Amino acid sequence: MKVKFMGAARTVTGSCFILETGGHRFAVDCGMHQGNGEIEKRNWETKIYEAEKIECILMTHAHIDHAGLLPRIVREGFRGAIYATPPTIDLLKILLLDSAHIQEMEALWKTRKRLRHGEGEKDVAPLYTRKDAEEVARYFKTVDYEQQITPFAGLTVTFRDAGHILGASILELEVIENGKVSKLVFSGDIGRPAQLIIKDPTVIERADYLFMESTYGNRDHKNETDSLNELAEAIAYSYGRGEKVIIPSFAVERTQELLYCLHMLDGDGRLPKNMPVYVDSPLATQATEIFRKYTDYFDEEARGLLKKGEDPLRFPQLHFTRSTEESMKINTSDGPAVVVSASGMANAGRIRHHLRHNLWREGASVVFVGFQAQGTTGRRIVDGAKMIRIFNEDVAVKARIFTINGFSAHAGQSQLLEWLGHFRSQALQVFLIHGEYSAQQTLAGLIHDRYGLPVTIPDYLEEVTLKPGEAVERVAAPDQAIPRIDWNYIIVDVENRLKQLRERQSRIEAKGWVEQVEVRERLLDLNRRLTALISDL
Ligand SMILES: [Zn+2]
Ligand SMILES: [Zn+2]
Numbered sequence: 001m002k003v004k005f006m007g008a009a010r011t012v013t014g015s016c017f018i019l020e021t022g023g024h025r026f027a028v029d030c031g032m033h034q035g036n037g038e039i040e041k042r043n044w045e046t047k048i049y050e051a052e053k054i055e056c057i058l059m060t061h062a063h064i065d066h067a068g069l070l071p072r073i074v075r076e077g078f079r080g081a082i083y084a085t086p087p088t089i090d091l092l093k094i095l096l097l098d099s100a101h102i103q104e105m106e107a108l109w110k111t112r113k114r115l116r117h118g119e120g121e122k123d124v125a126p127l128y129t130r131k132d133a134e135e136v137a138r139y140f141k142t143v144d145y146e147q148q149i150t151p152f153a154g155l156t157v158t159f160r161d162a163g164h165i166l167g168a169s170i171l172e173l174e175v176i177e178n179g180k181v182s183k184l185v186f187s188g189d190i191g192r193p194a195q196l197i198i199k200d201p202t203v204i205e206r207a208d209y210l211f212m213e214s215t216y217g218n219r220d221h222k223n224e225t226d227s228l229n230e231l232a233e234a235i236a237y238s239y240g241r242g243e244k245v246i247i248p249s250f251a252v253e254r255t256q257e258l259l260y261c262l263h264m265l266d267g268d269g270r271l272p273k274n275m276p277v278y279v280d281s282p283l284a285t286q287a288t289e290i291f292r293k294y295t296d297y298f299d300e301e302a303r304g305l306l307k308k309g310e311d312p313l314r315f316p317q318l319h320f321t322r323s324t325e326e327s328m329k330i331n332t333s334d335g336p337a338v339v340v341s342a343s344g345m346a347n348a349g350r351i352r353h354h355l356r357h358n359l360w361r362e363g364a365s366v367v368f369v370g371f372q373a374q375g376t377t378g379r380r381i382v383d384g385a386k387m388i389r390i391f392n393e394d395v396a397v398k399a400r401i402f403t404i405n406g407f408s409a410h411a412g413q414s415q416l417l418e419w420l421g422h423f424r425s426q427a428l429q430v431f432l433i434h435g436e437y438s439a440q441q442t443l444a445g446l447i448h449d450r451y452g453l454p455v456t457i458p459d460y461l462e463e464v465t466l467k468p469g470e471a472v473e474r475v476a477a478p479d480q481a482i483p484r485i486d487w488n489y490i491i492v493d494v495e496n497r498l499k500q501l502r503e504r505q506s507r508i509e510a511k512g513w514v515e516q517v518e519v520r521e522r523l524l525d526l527n528r529r530l531t532a533l534i535s536d537l
Pocket of ligand 2: 012015063065066189434
C-alpha cells in the first residue's frame with residue numbers, strides 16, 4: 001500500500017493524502033493550500049492529483065484546508081463518491097461556494113490589475129468557479145458516525161467523532177492487501193476536550209499506522225476559564241474607552257463558540273447591555289443556522305441548555321448583518337461594539353475593513369481566537385508588527401492585541417499526547433501531518449520519549465510504502481517540489497542596489513528640491529519596509 005502526501009506535510013494546510021492499494025486509488029481529504037504565494041501556487045498544480053483516477057474521497061471535515069480543492073478536482077475529472085457526515089456536507093455546501101466566490105473575486109481583481117498595467121486583455125481564470133463548487137454536491141454520500149462503509153472490496157471505513165468542528169471525523173480504515181489486514185487511522189483535526197457545543201474526540205485503541213495532526217505539537221492552550229476572562233477583559237478595556245473589539249473568527253465553529261461565550265458573559269453581567277455584538281459575516285450567519293439544525297451533534301451541556309429552553313447561540317445584544325451597507329455602517333457608527341467577522345486569519349473578507357478602521361485606534365482591541373498560519377496578516381499582528389499593510393495602505397498597530405488560544409478547536413500538545421496514549425497496538429507507526437515543522441519535531445521527540453514509538457514527519461509530495469510488519473519505505477519529494485532559496489544571491493543583489501544608489505548620490509543632489517523630496521519619500525518608504533522585515537525576523 002502506498003500513501004502520498006499531497007499537502008499538510010510540514011505545513012498546516014492543503015490536507016490531502018492519496019492512497020493506493022490493490023489497484024485502487026482513493027484520497028483522504030482534498031484541502032486547499034493556504035499561506036504565502038509560494039504555497040498557494042500548489043493549488044494550481046492539481047494535475048499531479050490525477051483527479052480522474054481517484055475512485056473516492058473520504059472527508060474528515062468541512063474546513064477549507066481539508067476540502068477547498070474539491071471543486072477543482074471535480075472539474076478535472078473526479079467522478080467518484082465523496083463520503084462525509086451530514087453536517088459536514090451541509091457545511092461544505094456553503095463553504096465551497098464561499099471559497100469559489102473568493103476565487104472569482106481574486107481573478108477579477110488580477111484581470112483588472114493586468115489591464116491597468118497594459119498587460120493584455122486576456123482574463124485571469126479563477127482557481128474554480130461557483131458553478132464548479134455547485135457541481136461537487138452531486139458526488140456527496142452521507143455517512144453517519146459509527147457507521148461502517150465499504151467503498152470497494154478490500155477497504156472498510158468507519159467515521160468517529162473528532163470533536164473538532166460540527167460533523168468532524170476521525171477515519172478508521174481497514175485495508176486488506178494480500179490477505180493481510182492493516183488498520184490506518186487518519187486523525188483529521190483532533191478537537192480540544194471540553195470544547196463548547198460539540199463532543200470530545202473519540203478515543204481509538206488500535207492502529208498499525210496513525211496519521212496524526214500536530215498543529216499544536218509544541219504548546220498547550222491556556223484553560224477555557226482564563227480565555228473567557230481575557231475576552232471579558234478585552235470587552236471591558238474597549239467599552240471603557242468607547243472603542244470597538246474586533247474579533248477575526250472562522251465562520252464555522254469558532255464564531256458559534258464565541259456566541260456561546262458571549263451568551264455566558266451576558267448571563268454573568270460582563271457584556272454591557274448597550275454594547276451591540278455584530279456577526280458581520282454572511283457565511284458565519286449561515287453556519288450558525290446549520291448548527292441549529294444539528295443539535296443532536298451537540299454535547300450534553302449544550303443539549304441541556306436547549307432542553308431548558310435556553311439557546312446558547314442567542315442573547316439580546318446580538319445582531320447578524322446581511323448587506324454590505326449594514327457592514328459599512330458598523331464602521332461609521334460611534335461607540336463601543338463587538339465585531340465578529342471572517343476570515344479568522346485576517347487575510348481576506350470583511351474583517352480587513354474592520355481592521356483598517358480600528359487597528360490604529362488606541363483603546364480599540366483586536367482579539368485573536370484561532371490559529372494564525374505563517375504568512376497571514378493575523379500572524380504578523382500576533383507576532384508584534386508595528387505596521388500592517390491592508391488594502392495597499394500601511395496601518396499602524398495601536399489597538400491592544402489579545403491572543404486567546406484557550407478557544408482552540410485543536411487539541412494542545414498534552415491533549416494530543418493523551419489521545420495518543422490510548423493506543424494499545426505494539427507496532428504502531430506514527431506519521432505527523434498538519435503542523436509546522438518545528439512543532440512536529442518537538443512533538444515527535446515527546447512521542448518517542450514517552451511511548452517509544454517510531455515517528456515519521458513526511459515532506460510535501462513524499463510517498464511511503466507500507467507493508468505490515470516491515471519498516472516504512474520512503475521516497476522523498478522531487479527537488480522541484482520544494483525549491484531551495486538562494487539567500488546569498490538575494491541579499492548580495494539588494495546590497496548591490498544600495499551601492500548603485502550611493503554612486504548616484506550626486507545625480508540626486510543635482511535635481512531640483514521638489515524632485516529630491518520625492519526621491520527621499522520613496523527611499524524612506526523603502527527603509528520602513530526593510531525595517532519592518534528585519535524586525536519580523
Ligand atoms: Zn479543521
Ligand atoms: Zn485543519
